[in-house]
Amino acid sequence: MRYKEPKHRTILEATKEELAQLLEKSKNDNWKPIYHIHPEFGLLNDPNGLAYFNGYYHLFHQWYPYGTTHGMKHWAHLKSKNLVEWTREKVALIPTEDYEAHGAYSGTALEINHQLYLYYTGNIKLDKINRSANQCLAIMNGEGKIEKYAFNPLIKGIPEGYTGHVRDPKVFKKNDSYYMILGAQRVNETGAFIVYQSSNGLDWNFLGELTLKNLNQSLGYMWECPDYMEINGKDLLIFSPQGIEPQNEKYKNLFNVTYAIGMLDLETLTFEVESFDEFESGFDFYATQMFKGKDGQTLLFAWAGLGEFEYPTDEFGWAHCLTFPREITIKENKVLQMPAKELSLLRLDRESKSDRCQGVVLIENKTNTYELNVTLETNNTNLFGIHLAVSDEEHLNLEFNKSSQTVTLDRSKLKHQFVEEFGVYRQSQLTIGDKVEVKILMDNSIAEIFINQGEVVFTTRLFPLKTSTNIEIFSDQFMTYQYEKYDLKQGIVKREDDLEVFNR
Numbered sequence: 393m394r395y396k397e398p399k400h401r402t403i404l405e406a407t408k409e410e411l412a413q414l415l416e417k418s419k420n421d422n423w424k425p426i427y428h429i430h431p432e433f434g435l436l437n438d439p440n441g442l443a444y445f446n447g448y449y450h451l452f453h454q455w456y457p458y459g460t461t462h463g464m465k466h467w468a469h470l471k472s473k474n475l476v477e478w479t480r481e482k483v484a485l486i487p488t489e490d491y492e493a494h495g496a497y498s499g500t501a502l503e504i505n506h507q508l509y510l511y512y513t514g515n516i517k518l519d520k521i522n523r524s525a526n527q528c529l530a531i532m533n534g535e536g537k538i539e540k541y542a543f544n545p546l547i548k549g550i551p552e553g554y555t556g557h558v559r560d561p562k563v564f565k566k567n568d569s570y571y572m573i574l575g576a577q578r579v580n581e582t583g584a585f586i587v588y589q590s591s592n593g594l595d596w597n598f599l600g601e602l603t604l605k606n607l608n609q610s611l612g613y614m615w616e617c618p619d620y621m622e623i624n625g626k627d628l629l630i631f632s633p634q635g636i637e638p639q640n641e642k643y644k645n646l647f648n649v650t651y652a653i654g655m656l657d658l659e660t661l662t663f664e665v666e667s668f669d670e671f672e673s674g675f676d677f678y679a680t681q682m683f684k685g686k687d688g689q690t691l692l693f694a695w696a697g698l699g700e701f702e703y704p705t706d707e708f709g710w711a712h713c714l715t716f717p718r719e720i721t722i723k724e725n726k727v728l729q730m731p732a733k734e735l736s737l738l739r740l741d742r743e744s745k746s747d748r749c750q751g752v753v754l755i756e757n758k759t760n761t762y763e764l765n766v767t768l769e770t771n772n773t774n775l776f777g778i779h780l781a782v783s784d785e786e787h788l789n790l791e792f793n794k795s796s797q798t799v800t801l802d803r804s805k806l807k808h809q810f811v812e813e814f815g816v817y818r819q820s821q822l823t824i825g826d827k828v829e830v831k832i833l834m835d836n837s838i839a840e841i842f843i844n845q846g847e848v849v850f851t852t853r854l855f856p857l858k859t860s861t862n863i864e865i866f867s868d869q870f871m872t873y874q875y876e877k878y879d880l881k882q883g884i885v886k887r888e889d890d891l892e893v894f895n896r
């Protein structure tokens with residue numbers, strides 16, 4: 393008998409009325425983003441299977457239909473011509489088979505022989521505590537039809553030496569061979585990566601463990617979501633280890649995302665680490681996935697959330713969103729992250745101003761769906777910054793401090809607090825000279841803040857009151873500021889035939 397809890401229910405088991413109710417409950421929530429990918433209802437987590445294939449961007453994400461907890465995971469699917477305007481497609485993977493009995497977990501896409509191979513983990517619960525995993529495949533053909541591979545699973549069960557926590561295949565091609573890196577947990581409860589190799593993408597051989605050389609840091613009990621890309625001759629490995637201890641202002645989230653730049657050698661199964669750091673400085677950020685865009689650029693999406701916390705949208709029956717797509721570059725062995733240039737396709741009205749200020753300048757603003765680009769000339773100032781989602785009752789505070797050379801994002805002055813047990817601010821070191829550049833993407837309940845061309849980036853969710861839409865620039869001494877603000881348009885297209893999308 394298959395182990396089963398009430399949350400182990402696929403969308404196929406929903407009645408029409410139940411679906412209509414789920415849609416109704418979540419429909420009119422003002423906190424829904426308009427250009428960040430989010431679920432109509434239910435819970436979204438990791439981005440999956442990202443690819444530019446046959447003239448379209450395809451994006452899948454982890455999705456549980458029946459509420460805001462982590463239940464039976466499906467792969468939801470969206471499609472776009474230009475990376476910013478998305479339509480919702482039919483649910484791509486519904487875990488109906490024994491080899492994926494407790495969820496179609498995260499994975500990646502690779503084009504092989506003009507088809508898009510979608511690799512994922514079939515999660516298996518043996519009982520309430522114990523689990524196993526199978527590595528599986530679904531194939532999207534040239535017409536966009538997705539079918540599970542007839543001989544699934546590709547890899548059955550767990551290799552010796554590891555616990556049931558083996559998942560999240562990252563598949564790529566190198567030197568005429570296919571490789572799969574999986575996140576894993578050793579039986580001694582430490583995190584690791586294991587590697588498989590294949591000549592056709594279907595038959596896989598276990599190679600062994602990937603050694604991260606020169607890494608003098610212990611990295612927790614399980615490594616999730618291995619993410620790998622070669623960028624201009626450098627290898628970038630991003631991953632989501634669980635169980636890193638906080639170090640001063642770093643690694644303060646429950647789980648954190650880290651990256652290593654260096655050289656991957658698949659002959660010796662080593663990754664020679666040249667630099668290593670936390671990937672993002674914000675609160676709500678996890679499970680990244682990179683892929684190559686139309687023009688060969690490296691793009692990244694991440695889950696703007698993490699863990700199993702309660703969020704204020706739970707009462708409306710939906711949870712979480714993805715980040716806006718980011719373009720990733722490497723400069724002097726550091727990662728830079730900026731919003732994809734396609735952002736400009738969403739721009740509507742532009743407003744701009746340049747002036748000098750001391751104290752607080754109010755920018756009256758009517759919505760929380762905008763792009764804000766600010767340049768601050770800070771020769772004489774020490775403390776300065778920007779307040780977002782401002783009303784008499786609350787604001788989000790971005791503050792630069794020259795004497796300590798830090799930037800802080802503080803959400804303690806927001807009305808709706810959430811996940812506050814992990815601290816209400818995040819801080820990063822920043823070389824603050826005479827000029828600071830800030831780009832902010834605000835989208836109802838998410839803000840992404842890019843500082844100095846993506847050297848420091850903060851992602852945060854926020855759940856402001858309807859009236860908290862103003863912006864302020866502040867400074868302790870005279871400072872010259874310049875800003876331009878664009879209203880942004882709806883990027884996630886609503887479909888008339890919503891029910892059809894969820895029930896096939």
Ligand code: FRU
Pocket residue numbers: 437438454465497498499513559560616617678679
């Ligand atoms: C990361 C993760 C993955 C797993 C998926 C399940 O957030 O835990 O390791 O595949 O989510 O939804």
